[in-house]
Amino acid sequence: SDAALRALGVISGSSSAPRASKPLSQLLLLQVSPGGGKLLDRWIRHPLHEISLVRSRQELVRFFVEDACNRDGLRGDAGGLKGTPDVLKITDKLRSLSEDLDSPRSPSLKDAVDLYRFSLRLNGVTTLLRDALNAQASTGRHQNAVQTLRQRFLSPLEKAVRELARLQALVEEVVDPASMQDARRWTRFKVQPQFHPELQRLQGALDAATAALEAAAGAVRKAAKSGKDKQGKERIKLEKTPVRTWHLRVTKKDQALLKKVAGAKTLAVQSSGVLFTTASVERATAKVDRVESEYLGVQRQVEYQALKVAATYCDVLDEAAELLSELDAVSTLAHVAAVNDWTCPELLELEDTGGKFFLEVEGLKHPGVAAVRGDEFIPNDFRMAGAEDRRVCVMTGPNCGGKSTFIRSVAIAVLLAQMGSFVPAKSMRTTLFSRILTRIGASDNQTKGHSTFFSECSEVAGMLEEADSTSLLIIDELGRGTDTFDGFGIAWAVCKHVGKTLGSACLFATHFHEVTELDKESGVGAFNQHVAADTSGDELVMLYEVREGYCDRSFGCHVAKMANFPEEIVVEAEQLTEEFEAVSGFRIYDKAPRRSRETAELFDKEAENPSESRKRPKVAA
Numbered sequence: 245s246d247a248a249l250r251a252l253g254v255i256s257g258s259s260s261a262p263r264a265s266k267p268l269s270q271l272l273l274l275q276v277s278p279g280g281g282k283l284l285d286r287w288i289r290h291p292l293h294e295i296s297l298v299r300s301r302q303e304l305v306r307f308f309v310e311d312a313c314n315r316d317g318l319r320g321d322a323g324g325l326k327g328t329p330d331v332l333k334i335t336d337k338l339r340s341l342s343e344d345l346d347s348p349r350s351p352s353l354k355d356a357v358d359l360y361r362f363s364l365r366l367n368g369v370t371t372l373l374r375d376a377l378n379a380q381a382s383t384g385r386h387q388n389a390v391q392t393l394r395q396r397f398l399s400p401l402e403k404a405v406r407e408l409a410r411l412q413a414l415v416e417e418v419v420d421p422a423s424m425q426d427a428r429r430w431t432r433f434k435v436q437p438q439f440h441p442e443l444q445r446l447q448g449a450l451d452a453a454t455a456a457l458e459a460a461a462g463a464v465r466k467a468a469k470s471g472k473d474k475q476g477k478e479r480i481k482l483e484k485t486p487v488r489t490w491h492l493r494v495t496k497k498d499q500a501l502l503k504k505v506a507g508a509k510t511l512a513v514q515s516s517g518v519l520f521t522t523a524s525v526e527r528a529t530a531k532v533d534r535v536e537s538e539y540l541g542v543q544r545q546v547e548y549q550a551l552k553v554a555a556t557y558c559d560v561l562d563e564a565a566e567l568l569s570e571l572d573a574v575s576t577l578a579h580v581a582a583v584n585d586w587t588c589p590e591l592l593e594l595e596d597t598g599g600k601f602f603l604e605v606e607g608l609k610h611p612g613v614a615a616v617r618g619d620e621f622i623p624n625d626f627r628m629a630g631a632e633d634r635r636v637c638v639m640t641g642p643n644c645g646g647k648s649t650f651i652r653s654v655a656i657a658v659l660l661a662q663m664g665s666f667v668p669a670k671s672m673r674t675t676l677f678s679r680i681l682t683r684i685g686a687s688d689n690q691t692k693g694h695s696t697f698f699s700e701c702s703e704v705a706g707m708l709e710e711a712d713s714t715s716l717l718i719i720d721e722l723g724r725g726t727d728t729f730d731g732f733g734i735a736w737a738v739c740k741h742v743g744k745t746l747g748s749a750c751l752f753a754t755h756f757h758e759v760t761e762l763d764k765e766s767g768v769g770a771f772n773q774h775v776a777a778d779t780s781g782d783e784l785v786m787l788y789e790v791r792e793g794y795c796d797r798s799f800g801c802h803v804a805k806m807a808n809f810p811e812e813i814v815v816e817a818e819q820l821t822e823e824f825e826a827v828s829g830f831r832i833y834d835k836a837p838r839r840s841r842e843t844a845e846l847f848d849k850e851a852e853n854p855s856e857s858r859k860r861p862k863v864a865a
Contacts, residue, residue, distance in 0.1 A: 251684040265612035277328035280572025291662035301664025307389035308578035314376040323368030329358040331565035338555040353433035360415040363408040404564040446539045457528035468501040490529040581666035589661040589672035600630025607670030610653035624790040635769030636743040639753040640795035645775035646788040651751040677716045681707040684720040697725030713747040732756045743768035760794035
């Protein structure tokens, strides 16, 4: 869902995403065509679940990762995909073509010209792809990718080129090429006069009217003795804009020339100069406008017939556009992988891993944070496996230590792998996951009267209902929006249910250090990891390293000090924390013994029914 993607920082809009980070979509959406961007967005939202499809896309991405020359050529402007128009939007308009060409949704000759340019670009891409495949075939490398590109892309594209040759010829015959450059005169592209006898007659009348208009403008220049500027251009210019018909313009610097023009009528004063006209120019303009209107009336009839013919190519155009969009998306993934030095993940079948999920990654980076921090980012390793009793990773450590960033990076790597993309790591081996479910960040829903904690619980309940043994769950600080004992009980019970009943993969970041005791529970498959920090000096230094085992102390007061809390508040907070822990018995640090049997029974009872077992500790005044 979009909410899960925002929580992971895949798309923008999450307040809980790492601040010094770019959304994954911002890193990936470097496509060069509108269709490529839409397809990449679809791949992000709908990753693949069939290993054969993922491997096939991987091979295409690898092909372009290792062939930088053809990758850049494909993404380039000269004979490549860059600048390709949004063909699917044009064919949608062609399919709803009516005789009312003035409707905003109606196609126009401009759309036909865009299709003409698309077909020319299609020729260039097809030639480039053919040459690239022929060169690779001679080396014997990337055989599967070469075969796929030849069968799924090159052959149908060559067929489309042949079929669209007739559409190219139609546009060349109908559209006046001069009108494509002379944008000042025509709000529409112009049909060639030779295409229709009436248009030929009107073109003659239009040429005569235009000559009369130029003569009227020349008479004004002569009367004003305006001459030309240093660039050799007329100081008094004859112009037409989309919002104003033909008129004269003089710069503010030369507006004194207007005093020499008898009957000059100021139309507007703009930053570009003074717009004006005269009676003779107005008469000539009216005649030009009248003939142009007649010309466009006849042109609409020709235009409608030409667009009807163009509409018969919609299916061919759609198929070609979809193929080019896929080439754009694949080459974009390759470009991102090559630029960022990502690696291709190895995909494992479930039968190779005992029928249970497996995930192992070395040198993992969060792509968004790494894009901002560069070489400063600390990569980490991670491994979890359903068959090895490593299902639920309980992640502890100080605030700002990187817990949330790390669990997100694992989920993002899985998402990228199932898109067929390379991943930001040195290596990765994984089975496919059926879904990625997230509970990250804290927010309430004021419109529905839901508190932060209620919203949190509702989301987790939905996750537990959807999850299965091949799901990946990402849960960040569950239970922090309520009483400590209630929150701990819920966190404990959820982790236990995920590992023991569902058998799902789960990364669970928490400040309830007592949840790390779950690694002693049989059948849960819990294991502990923590983000390291250095307290050997006077200040807390975050190391951003993920290590095995639980965090052996709390750093809340250290973080408060880092946030510039007043010293007396920090001191009192540290004293109260020690008293609270001493009374509650909630200490699992290295100097304290692991929990007793009585405490274990209390934990399990609290997990099952928090409200009955809770006994609030007394805190000394």
